[in-house]
Amino acid sequence: MTTPVDLDPFARFRSVTRARIGLGRAGDSLPIRAVLDFQLAHARARDAVHGHVDFAAMADRIGKTMPVIRLKSRAADRSIYLARPDLGRRVDPAALAGVEKGDWDVAFVIADGLSAAAVEAHGEVVLSACVRRLGDLKVAPVVLGEQARVAFGDEAGEALGARIVVVLIGERPGLSVPDSLGAYLTFDPRVGRRDSERNCISNIHADGLSHETAADKIAWLIREALRLGLTGVDLKEDMSGATALPAPL
Numbered sequence: 001m002t003t004p005v006d007l008d009p010f011a012r013f014r015s016v017t018r019a020r021i022g023l024g025r026a027g028d029s030l031p032i033r034a035v036l037d038f039q040l041a042h043a044r045a046r047d048a049v050h051g052h053v054d055f056a057a058m059a060d061r062i063g064k065t066m067p068v069i070r071l072k073s074r075a076a077d078r079s080i081y082l083a084r085p086d087l088g089r090r091v092d093p094a095a096l097a098g099v100e101k102g103d104w105d106v107a108f109v110i111a112d113g114l115s116a117a118a119v120e121a122h123g124e125v126v127l128s129a130c131v132r133r134l135g136d137l138k139v140a141p142v143v144l145g146e147q148a149r150v151a152f153g154d155e156a157g158e159a160l161g162a163r164i165v166v167v168l169i170g171e172r173p174g175l176s177v178p179d180s181l182g183a184y185l186t187f188d189p190r191v192g193r194r195d196s197e198r199n200c201i202s203n204i205h206a207d208g209l210s211h212e213t214a215a216d217k218i219a220w221l222i223r224e225a226l227r228l229g230l231t232g233v234d235l236k237e238d239m240s241g242a243t244a245l246p247a248p249l
Contacts, residue, residue: 018176018207038175044117045173050078051116053123055144058110062124066131067141071095071156075147089151090191091159101161104140106222107189108166109156111148115170117179122204122211123168126181129215130166134222150184150198157189164225165189166218171202180205183218187231197232199225 010022023034030038059068072092075081081088108130110123131139140160145152150167157165164187171180181204186193199221204214220239225231 020175041175041178044178045175048115048117048170048173048178049082052078053112053116053119053146055112055146058124059144062127062142062144066139068144069099069141070144070146071099071148071152073145073147073149073152078147081147085149088147088149089154091145091152091155096155096159099156099159101159102140103138104160104162105137105226106134106164106166107140107143107153107157107160107162108168109143109145109148109153111145111150111152111167111169113149113169113182114172115179115181117173118170118181118205119168121179121206122181125211126168126183126204126214126218129211130218130222133215133219137222137226150195151191151193153184154186154189154193155191157186158191162189163187164222164231166222177203177205177207180208181214183214185218185221185225185231187225187229194232197230199231199235199237201237 013021024031026032055070059070062068072095073081073088074090074092075084075087108127110119110127112119127142140162143156145156150169153165153167164185167184169182169184171182180202183201183204185199186197201209201214201217203209204211217237217239221235221237225235228235
């Protein structure tokens with residue numbers, strides 16, 4: 001009996017990755033299935049970038065358990081936000097007028113970033129999981145940031161007087177994951193902080209880092225940042241030797 005010919009040697013690799021490998025060809029082009037899959041992924045990525053987070057509904061839901069502040073960046077709309085990243089990094093001065101400083105250990109900012117789908121799917125869940133692990137710390141009112149990038153959190157955290165700010169933000173969509181959430185932590189937030197002064201936990205989505213695992217890492221980094229007085233390249237995520245975190249309520 002002869003050995004059967006393996007007509008698709010890449011099938012077993014595709015079963016363990018979302019990367020586009022071994023797509024095959026039809027003539028001098030891709031098979032129609034691969035072309036349609038690519039077009040669908042591209043459409044989902046565009047939808048994620050141009051989508052809108054329903055911050056009003058989010059504020060109503062979070063507001064039932066925690067105070068909420070809604071802020072906008074200096075980018076007036078989505079088209080300006082995409083063309084002028086610098087405006088998305090700063091808070092609208094008129095909105096900041098109503099923000100009061102407090103004695104807060106940590107402030108959370110949920111920002112739309114470049115994926116509304118990520119924020120809608122994961123933002124509130126990760127926030128809730130983090131807060132459950134930080135019950136002994138003073139948590140500032142939650143900031144919902146519209147048309148906001150990572151550095152937006154520096155100005156918001158400074159206005160609140162928080163010792164550390166955590167920005168939960170929609171990551172730039174790829175062609176395999178349009179709804180990935182990132183978490184950026186900055187100690188002593190203030191305008192002018194460099195990206196090297198932040199820690200990032202990325203790839204929080206259904207096929208990536210789970211909500212609970214992400215919250216464990218974020219809570220661990222917050223406590224270490226407060227203990228050492230820093231974030232960034234000098235703070236390494238190393239939970240392997242850490243003592244157990246407080247159990248979720």
